[in-house]
Amino acid sequence: DVKVTQSSRYLVKRTGEKVFLECVQDMDHENMFWYRQDPGLGLRLIYFSYDVKMKEKGDIPEGYSVSREKKERFSLILESASTNQTSMYLCASSLRGQIEAFFGQGTRLTVV
């Protein structure tokens, strides 16, 4: 079975902190994604990576950056956390050319 693992289930950070969310997948997938999920807004794509060191902005990249130095790991970085980044963050992966996506368990981030 594909496994996508997010490093934390819950995080509480202070405004202005630099925050790293980590995601690891074990199925050699080329594609990895970061989404955020908010009540009433659904899932929105933040960033997409289609290969090592390759990335593409999603619908809401402002305030975020990403890093993909190894194929299995995709990191989401909040350069200076703000309260409006309090959300559920979901990582996913898929094979190149396929849309079947596999998700991690989510990270509930609270910025105070």
Place this chain on the structure above:
Amino acid sequence: KQEVTQIPAALSVPEGENLVLNCSFTDSAIYNLQWFRQDPGKGLTSLLLIQSSQREQTSGRLNASLDKSSGRSTLYIAASQPGDSATYLCALPTQGGSEKLVFGKGTKLTVNP
């Protein structure tokens, strides 16, 4: 741009009932569609993937259908159980052969014992 709508937003049924969840989309030039389940506070679990060449896909008590011409997919759950209570989301490519997905906002299902 692909838009995905799921109606109703919430549904409550008694245990044992058969039910249908709906997913509508605006761009029918899609290659496939995926249904997910999400339990409260958790990630998404893939339920079914329908390829554009298929009209249906089945897994246990779940059956998903795809009608590209009408821009509609349905998820049928037979003999519902309290353990089926969750939010169900459908997802499609943002356009054509894109590998990026756009999601509906989901239908929150409650199955009452």
